[in-house]
Amino acid sequence: MKGRTEGLKIVSYYTGSIILGFSLLFLLPMIVAVLNLDINSFFDFSITMSIAVTFAVFMRNYGEKTKSKGEGIAWRHGLVVASLTWILLTMISAIPYSLSGHTLSYLDSCFDVMSGFTTTGVFLLQDLDHVSQALNFWRHLLTFVGGQGMVVLALSFFVKEMGGAYKFYVGEGKDIALVPNVKGTSQWIWKISLTFLLIGTVLLWIQGMILGLNPVSAFYHGLYIFEAAWSTGGFAPNLQNIMYYHDFSYEIIGMVFFIIGSFNFGLHYAFIQGNRKEFFKNIEVISFTVTSLLLSVLAVFALKNSGMYSDAIGLFRRVVYNLLSAHTTTGFGNIFARQFVLEWGGLGMAAITISMLIGGSACSTAGGIKGLRMGIVAKGIYYDIKKIIKGDNSVRVFKYHHIKDQVLDDAAFRAAAGIMILYILLFAVGVIITTLYGYPMMDAAFEVASVSGNVGLSVGIIQASMPAVLKWLYMISMYLGRLEFISIFVLLGLMVKGAKKWFKRY
């Protein structure tokens, strides 16, 4: 009976195929290594690529026979391929980190890679200011690719349109269809990102030279900062993050891109089609503008009253910038980690922590509960109250606008509220465990909100010396937050089911 292993074979084949395609990316840091005459890094990446290719070939081989089964791919296969791919690619992509000697353990390397893929931005890498160009190139590339999605990357290349493609796509936490087929949508996501990459890198390159970087550095920094901004990742090539540059204009350019980058791909597509009105009608843009303005106002008041900053520029650069960085789940910072705790006070900390939990837009590179869900839940409650006030007789259909007018029915509300509850649960569990390790509640709330929302700002809890349990907790939180729970739960569920079957047999 081939049924028993068929699921495993399907998953193996497609996961292996994605890994095979992904392994080509290792060529890029290898080229950077060559350009920098860095033979060590060259081999770090060639070794990793070899390992990736070998695994991929075996996995594809094992699942070979299921290749033509486009229609036989069930939801559980699609979701598991997405969640499993992320785990395997994390373990593989961590190898160059460990080979570089800049991490204290393989766990730390995996932590950094997961942080990159999920576009979080916290890191355990040691001595960032002396890291090789190739490794720095890789970290930022990871966050750019992770932001769009590894599955999305693979889907844009698969030659024929598979029946199961949409299921892989959803498994990675996306659901928007820019065009009616998944391959086309994936290609558009990449086209849009690469075009912005070009524009953004050039702008940052120019400003980089203006602020004092030499042309070559300015180019690399520009590329890295764009990748980190667009993906709302928040990595930067130096320890001081955005403070390294000491430049308001550089911050502004980055900010414009991290705000746009936090918006839904459907919105970008609309702009390209010439539809600008979407910007004003879209529920997520509205939700984001409202919440971020309110929270910014709160934070600005808090820091003005404390006497910390008195002029508009100071308040804008050190308060609003960081709050928006948090709200879009980017994680760029131009103040030191400890300053949040020492200087922002209760109100400021609350404002920024809430921003991180709300997060950015759905189907974007941002994390958090997401504006769409906040909007749907808020509107849903509002309509419920309206129904009661008006009396039950009228059968009205309530709507919200997200790219197109959509019906706000019970299913939509349930899906939004459900995931929202999961995020809140994840947050609560994370805070409890962190405080059990002795960290103050406010610090814990900030740090956990940062990892579960894939933000990347830190108050200092995340360090290489932190307990391994917390490393695992945060790594899993980043992963759950990014893929939005479901595909990972399915993977776990199937693993438990498989394990049970196994025990029964033996």
Added chain:
Amino acid sequence: MVQTLLSLWLSMTMLTVTPINDLINKSIQLDKSTVTIEAEVIGEVLERGEYAWINVNDQSNAIGVYLPIEMTKELTKFGDYNNIGDTVRVTGYYTRNCVEHGGELDIHATSITIIKKGIATEHALSKWKLSIALIFGTIAGVGYFTELLFLKKKKKKEEEAE
């Protein structure tokens, strides 16, 4: 009480070197005072007309130092993958919310001395890494091409069967 007076006197006479991380953790206490740090210059000098920024890292943290451009002329090595930068002792005015620089936590240097010249770092390729790279590369290459051949054979068989 005596201890506080003593350390106050010492820092006023600029004899104590403060780790950069202390500047941040004790920002309120040290704000608007003269401090001395010892750190490695990293990256490059960011010239801004008559002044410039240098970024320095003392392994506890990294910070920006704003100084007249003439003070940077002696710096030759800057920290990155290939170099350990010059180690400098910087004395300057520390602000945790410098108005001139949009609220930045920075040091405006009044003096800078190179206390240790930077050197190039060695990154020799180890024999074992080279061997592993070659072995793994071969395995991967063989595996990949075998699959390619296998697939081609399969396609041919399917075409012949039709």
Added chain:
Amino acid sequence: MKQLRGYFVEILYGIGLVALYFVVTWLISL
């Protein structure tokens, strides 16, 4: 080409949004 214009328009809107935040901040700072 018309498509390329869409990218720049979006960037412009982004700048507009940032300007909005700055204006609000400036008002509070008074």
